[in-house]
Amino acid sequence: MHELTLARPLFADMKAAAGKGLKNITRVVIAVGAASGVDPDFLRHSLKDHLFEGTSFASAALEIIVSEPLIKCRRCSKSLSGKDISADMPLNKCPSCGSAALDVVSGDEVRLVAVI
Numbered sequence: 001m002h003e004l005t006l007a008r009p010l011f012a013d014m015k016a017a018a019g020k021g022l023k024n025i026t027r028v029v030i031a032v033g034a035a036s037g038v039d040p041d042f043l044r045h046s047l048k049d050h051l052f053e054g055t056s057f058a059s060a061a062l063e064i065i066v067s068e069p070l071i072k073c074r075r076c077s078k079s080l081s082g083k084d085i086s087a088d089m090p091l092n093k094c095p096s097c098g099s100a101a102l103d104v105v106s107g108d109e110v111r112l113v114a115v116i
Ligand SMILES: [Zn+2]
Pocket: 002, 045, 046, 049, 050
C-alpha cells in the first residue's frame, strides 16, 4: 500500500522549498496530523523508496512529526485534544454533552515543515 498520491505533491513542495541553492539535502521535516488518516510509515516508504531515489533528497533524513488533533464540540464548544483522544478508539461523541457534532479543528493536515 502506498501514499503516493499524497507524497507526490509533498515532494513537489520539498523541491520548491529546496530551490536551486541546496544541492545536498540533509533533513526533511513533515508534520502529519494524527486525525489525517495518513500512516506515517507508508508516507515515509513512498517518499524514501520511490520519490527520493536518484534526487538530491536521496540521503536526506526524513523526520515525521505526528501532530495531535484538536477537536471541538459544536454543541457545547468543549475542546478535546491529546489525552482526551486515543488513537485506537477514535472519538465519536463529546464526553461532556454526548453530541456527535464534532469538528476537527486541526490535526487532519499533512504539511511540509522544513527542508534543511
Ligand atoms: Zn512501495
